[in-house]
Amino acid sequence: xxxYRGPRVKIVKRLGNLPGLTRKTPKRRPMxxxxxQYGIRLCEKQKLRFHYGLSENQxxxxxxxxxxxxxxTSRSLMKSLELRLDNIIxxxxxxxxxxxxxxxxxxxxxxxxxxxxxIPSYGCCIGDSVEVKPVKKSQTLVENxxxxxxxxxKRTALPPHLNVRPDGLSGKIxxxxxxxxxxxQINELLVVEYxx
Numbered sequence: 141x142x143x144y145r146g147p148r149v150k151i152v153k154r155l156g157n158l159p160g161l162t163r164k165t166p167k168r169r170p171m172x173x174x175x176x177q178y179g180i181r182l183c184e185k186q187k188l189r190f191h192y193g194l195s196e197n198q199x200x201x202x203x204x205x206x207x208x209x210x211x212x213t214s215r216s217l218m219k220s221l222e223l224r225l226d227n228i229i230x231x232x233x234x235x236x237x238x239x240x241x242x243x244x245x246x247x248x249x250x251x252x253x254x255x256x257x258x259i260p261s262y263g264c265c266i267g268d269s270v271e272v273k274p275v276k277k278s279q280t281l282v283e284n285x286x287x288x289x290x291x292x293x294k295r296t297a298l299p300p301h302l303n304v305r306p307d308g309l310s311g312k313i314x315x316x317x318x319x320x321x322x323x324x325q326i327n328e329l330l331v332v333e334y335x336x
Contacts, residue, residue, distance in 0.1 A: 143195060151190050155183060156325065160191040160230060160238035181334040187326050192221050193238045198261070203335045214328040215319060222317035225252065226260035228270055231299050232311040234282050244285075249278040264313055271310030279309060 144151070148162040154172075175183065189199050206217035221227065226242040229250060235241035242260040244250055250257060251271050252264065264270065272282045286308070298304060299321050304311045319328075 143193065144190065151186075155187045155190065158187065158191045158324070160193065160227070160324070163236055181330045184327055184330040185334045187324065188221070188328070188331050191238070191324050191326075192224065192227060193242060194221075200335065203332065206332075213332050217332065218319050218328050219317060220263065223264045223313070224260065225250070225257060225262040225264055225270070228264055228302070228311075228313065231302055232270065232304055233286055233298070234272065234309075235285055236288060240285065244282070249273050249275075249281060266313055266315060268313050269310065270312070282309060 149166050151161060152158055153166040185199070188194075189196070194202070202217060202220055203213075206213045206220060209216040222231075226238055226245055229235055229241035229244060230238045235244055245260045245262075246258055248256055248258050249272060251273055252262065253269055256273065272278050299317065301313060301315045301317045301321075302311055303314050
């Protein structure tokens with residue numbers, strides 16, 4: 141199955157606030173029935189999947205890769221998801237959602253270390269420099285998106301592992317992402333349990 145293109149507010153009603161999916165909020169939350177243990181784990185997995193804009197196969201691959209890595213599986217899973225290029229652009233504030241950041245990348249408006257990258261799932265490393273292409277069209281597009289984002293919502297603080305340069309159109313990854321700052325209320329251990 142391809143990426144989800146249906147109504148996003150329905151997903152937010154069911155799973156809770158997902159800033160990477162949409163900025164919209166439902167008018168009211170429906171009463172939810174009690175969930176089984178499987179249902180709880182499924183909801184946590186769906187939160188992760190919809191927030192980062194992943195397909196089911198992509199998430200399975202990330203979990204397998206995290207299981208093979210040394211250390212905590214849940215921490216390495218979240219680290220690899222937080223270091224995706226589309227998520228870095230969303231966290232830097234260049235786009236209002238991960239979906240919009242994905243579109244910026246695929247249309248070739250983003251440079252990583254001076255090279256044009258059009259793969260949203262590109263895994264960035266510590267020390268990588270992410271910037272908007274020095275073309276007027278790309279720069280005005282990102283400036284418009286950042287203004288719209290600032291008008292709709294309060295500008296959230298920048299994650300501690302990222303640094304935006306004074307020009308506002310470039311940033312750098314300084315360190316490993318901290319899991320307590322993902323902005324997403326999720327228990328990643330339940331996601332790993334779901335796939336085990």
